[in-house]
Amino acid sequence: MPVSDALSKEDEQLFTLHGMWCTSCALAVEGSLKRLEGVREVSVHYPSATLCISGTPAVIQLSTLAPKVKRLGYRLTELEPVVDAHGRLEEESRYLTLRLMVGSLFGMWTMLASLLIYAGALPDHQVELVVAWVSGAFSLPVVLFAGVPFYRAGWRTLLAKRPGMDVLVSLGVIGAVMVSIWLLWRGSSEAYFDTAVMLIMLLLVGRLVETLCRHRGLKALDSLALPDDNIKVWQAERWESLPVGEATKGMRIELASGELVALDGMLEAPGWIDTASLTGESLPRHLHAGQKVYAGCRYLGATPIVMQVSAGVGKRRLDLLCDEMRRYQAEKGELQKLADRFAAWLSPLALVLAMLTLPGALLFGLGWEDAFVRALSVLVVACPCAVGLAVPLASLAGSGQAMQQSIALRDPAALETLARIRSVALDKTGTLTTGSHSVMHWQAREGVGEPTLQRKLSAAVAGSEHPLAQALARWSSSRGDQRPGQYLQVNDTPGEGRRVQLNSGEWLTVGSAGWLARQQIALPAQAEDATLDFASQVMLADDTGWLATFYLADQPVKDAAASVNNLLAAGYVVAMISGDRQGAVSWLGERIGLGRDACYARRSPEAKARLLQALPSPTLYVGDGLNDTLSLAAADVGIAPLSASEAAREGAAAQLMAAGVGSVVKLLCIAKRTRRIMVQNLFFSALYNTLALGLVVLVAIPPLVAVLAMAASSLTVTLNAARLAWSDPDEND
Template structure:
């Protein structure tokens, strides 16, 4: 299944994407079968079905429609319902290409509030398949059947093992085992029948045949007066499998906790300020958060959640955004500062103006990115799916051959049947189908809690190979905000007087250097004099009159003379230096510098611990770059300065050609090409849409330490996946020969098969506790 379209096809029918909730899947062969069926539909470009999340993502274009896709899944024998806002019209109108990651960080459907109690967090079994598309939790479906199975199986086992000579024992066993075999095991039988109608077989086929064969043989034997009965086998196997399925459903549901916690982060209602058009009196009204519109001003009291992304208009407080971004330290906010929906106001009362609502918020985009990643498949999972697709028919053949071989070698019918049933039961590939999706489900969810959004399963594979990390300076290692760092003066002029004069002139400019000088004066609590006749000299500086003196602030070329000590100050200090003076002579030099993030040095040390060699890449001057590199611990030989935006891509390519596997971290439009070229692209979530669209991982926290979290968690998730697959493949490979040679009891086979699935899911759940 390829995502590739011919140019003509793309132009005529822009692709759409729909997400479906799938019911009735029980093993990897189910998901593989749905994928194969959808791939054969004209117009479907790709289909990915995830067993753990019970969702499908289908990319398609006309002539196929969403209704046709749903109908195809239902014809295959499974239930399907649409989770997307894709139009359900039969015309199949194209909605345009799937939005990129940057857009997704602001565009997630407001439907999540509905889905949290619907399809998104429901596990389904074949028991409710075909009746409806309602979403009954698997635990609720399985629990009564499991309770009845346990209650009836225990006496069956006692009668068979402890009281085999009791005259009524065989008939009591029949009476007790029959409800277990037919009612308790009904989910297995029904799924097997549905698939049989479509000439297909799944794990349920193996279970159903095994249980019915043991029960049916025992009934015939009982009616003929024989004593080789296997009622306890049919009952115990059913009970063990139900226990395994129940524990598996609980574990899978637990694995969705991270995504569910994201869904629960948003506020449910909000206090909005409304102005009466007649009286012009402002009043406070409580409304559901879904009714908020851009421009609304709402109140956030201490302890309340910020309802949506916005800007503080009144009041000041400290906002805890750890649940959304993973940033542990509350951030002080005051008028003009942005706040993120889902963060918690800790102290003062603030009034916020809504800037993004519903699907446009950061929290909504995070939810979408996480869910998209969880629905995808890594290469190792596709291999497991291909194996599972042919595994069940092969096992059926092996079971028949085993049964015939035992009969042919002189064994009685009962023994031969028991061995054949054991092969059927022990070979169920549940663990194989759950090995990758459960680990991916938990790993990506944990990443979201830490402020790390992994876009897809292939990213996990890429992190394993990376040995070099290229870091853009501005906005990545540094904050991207200029601050006044030093002042040098000549003669008797005081530094305070020089800063006052420079800031007075620069307050009329919007240039970042000018803003840094003005902010420096404000931090020093200086009172700035009034100016007049302000004139900007683009690219050079500005002039203005303070009282009767014309003051100039800017580059050296604006002055007739600059004292050597001021020029030396400019050369010896990293950053950008502007001069301030009058009468054509520079009297002082002010240096502003980008601020290094507090966490950058420790974060880079951690990257080294992960086996990565850090490189610094910047368009800034060599002196500035070396200064930053020295502060954070990057070798001078690994600094690339004076790099133009178009050259960043070339630097990454050069490193790759030298044999390095490169991860690129950036945040700006000028980083997009380099992010796309890198083997692994990581974009700071505070950056631009283009950068986030080009990246493989989006870091919601504006913190370089999130890079280490992303790579560390990705590698651990991949390690868990490999452990799961090794167990699943190894278990089936070793168990089938043991069963075929009669070395396993059918009851033990049922218990170990159920245990293997629980083991795989439980191993994946360890990722919930992952820390640095």
């Protein structure tokens, strides 16, 4: 399989952006860098802290961009290794946890003091005033320590001229504290320290959960990393153990039987290599001396062989796939771009309304106290709690429905995209098929019965490492009575066939048609069936001559045909993309109801991803192998079946917990219903914001009432999302 020598373009770079606090930070950096001359496109992926930038090579260099980013308060570095990304997120988690602990400790007393005042449980006004001051004192550590990240992020986004929600939150917190101190100074006990504490604590909890989810998302990249073990290297006229990271191009290393290949290289001797992890081929390949083998494959030979390193750690094909995967992650889909545009004007609009309320109230004859309180109420009402809950709650309910259908969603937000899917691409081996060959047809010379055929076949293939030989052994095991060790002689020709001499003196020959012909064994016309040329063919001969031909194929999973038909009937564009040979792919396509033009064979991981992006979007990809991780990242949504490798499972947004692919159809139905609830929730929250903002500008509403209004709007979207959780999961749209 050819490998791409240049996965990254000359005018595109990937960097790691440090110091981001939220998506507003990502938008601020994007907006600032887009204004640079020579920059064509900028995309900052907040979950992975990755900046993808394209444009004039001289402009998009780190030395040029880093000073500009630093002026905004962030730090730009070369793309960090996955291990460093884990360390960064762990540090962020500790940072958030500390602030959350401080906020919980002191905020609890602030809330308790405020509750005593609101409930009228204190004997007189003087005591209420003292308790209000105590409430303010306990709120100071929360405001001055726990809330610092919000102020910092708000200031940075203001510098970048892209104010986000952190600006709104910061002004709400600062405004609540300032108004409270002013009211206390004037002798009023109606302070609003609890409002400031609630805003900070709720948002800190949300940030911590978000950080933990980002940490989990890195596991997809972890799975692409090979173990950092020692390898055997030929140095100083002897074999020595050396860390894999120290191996360089040109070194000779030894591969033991069953060992995972750690580096790219050229074989110095022939051997069996399992390439399924990178190519998707259903059968191991017998590579000859001089052929290239890639890291991530596995050596299956019985004796050790030697290979010459052609690419060390960091330049292996697997490393390039990892970089390409991070590039796909950094790109934004249309839905994310729409959300970014919405966020770009929502916060400034709310900020302007709050700022206009103060002079407007004064113009209408209200006093300074009432005007300040009304402006604070606008800030509190404008905080998008209901908008923030609208989609996540519906996603959570939809995720519960999916779990009932044996579908585990790693990213509940993917439900929104799943509802809009137009194209479904499916891997072949291990996804649409069982991943194990079986005998689908056999034909023998006249007069040979099945018991005799099974007995001889069992003797011929016993002990062979070839996957097809093992499949033939399973087929013949019910009647075969031969066992390894009953041979007088065994002659193996790797990749072609074998000859065995039994104790009786009889010779049995098993292998490909071409190999049998080279052994001077005549093959009659009935030895081959042209209608079965898509299958793997194995022939068996005895001393008399040709004995039988067996046709083996990787059979489709039970629900493959029904699932594909349901997808086609629902109007989806369905395609099968595989690294396997054309004959096997076309045959499977016919079995499950796909036309030849929808079946793509012999596609490398890179070609799979490119083909997937050419399909109508949004796209869904279902794959199970290491060779599918790039496509899972390139797709709008990736799904891993039950038998998927760890790399595929960690790179997918959803995992099927039941055999087959029928759950994909169920998931798409659940997603459509979930999206309908999301749209309703967004409508309810938008209606609330419109009415609440209009009402709070015209009528004097205390901040506490504004908080209660926020709670009421949140309850509305919560109950609506609960309808989805309580409904029948089998109910379709």
